Amino acid sequence: MDTFYFLTGLAVGLFLFSMYTSYVKHRWKEKNEKEKQIYQLVENSRDIIYIVQLQPEQKHIYISPALDSYLGKGIVEESLEDPYLPLKLIHPDDLDTLEKKITDQLDYSKPFIQRWRNRLGEYRWFEEYASPIYNEDGDLVELHGILRNIDEKVQLQQNLEYRSTHDALTGLYNRDYFDQLMEKYDQEINCAVGMILCDLDKLKDMNDQYGHKHGDSYIQKAAEVFLESTPLNAAVSRVGGDEFTILLTDTTLEEVESVFNQIQKHVDDHNECYPNSRLSLSMGYAFKTHSTGKMESLFIEADQRMYQHKRSKKDVYTYS
DSSP states (O other): OOOHHHHHHHHHHHHHHHHHHHHHHHHHHHHHHHHHHHHHHHHHHEEEEEEEEESSOOOEEOOOOOOOOOTTTHHHHHHHTTTTTTEEEEEEGGGHHHHHHHHOOOOOOSSSSEEEEETSSSSEEEEEEEEEEOOOSSEEEEEEEEEEEHHHHHHHHHHHHHHHHTTTOOOOOOOOHHHHHHHHHHTTTTOOOOEEEEEEETTTHHHHHOOOOHHHHHHHHHHHHHHHOOOOTTEEOOOOOSSEEEEEESOHHHHHHHHHHHHHHHHHHHHHHHHGGOOOOOEEEEEOOTHHHHHHHHHHHHHHHHHHHHHHHTTOOOOO
């Protein structure tokens, strides 16, 4: 009887052990399948996923292949071999952020923006989230992170910013941006300033006679003349339908007069080359040795001189 119970118990035990073994194998296989799926997901992700060890020595443990698609073939392999390669590829203005990231001086709960140089010498924009890993002593030993390319987002933002400050027809600065400059130099920055105001004569008559398309071409040609006549640091703005301003900062009276005369010369040259599409401008300029509290009076003075010119049309500055 004892033998019977022993054999029965042994059989049941073997059966249960077999069932348990099968269960463990199934779970292990299932776990491996899930790990394989996760690995494939990471490997095929468009985002860049990385693990970097910081202590006892700095090295990259893993970098997903997506990095090569953004920065160039072979960058992943080079980064695994040279843990300090990121210091060579990051934009100089973002180097401080990178150094703070690996020295535990960032708020890791927030994303941070950075630019990385690809093999063509172009900088790509990325938004990064990093998770710090600490040891028992509270030292930062690893970083696990994910970087998402945001080139399109940045480009869209830059386009919106450009449109908010530039005139759509001419590409010059618009009235809003001009007003910002006026406030900036009136209240925040004190320097020598000069302003030239220009008004296109007979634009309304041209629009009425030939149509707005012809008038737009007239405005665009005037804008080209202003850009050709002014230094790169001048802010040329279209502040009204036929009104333009040229703001010169950290300047001299001689430079303002030189730009003023240069505009006249370019108008003369244009009218000589294109007698059938002549430009006619009324202009005035003003200069102040200090901008703080003087920007409005600077504008008024230039505006008065411009309208004196427009009313007279008898002096050397007349174009018609």
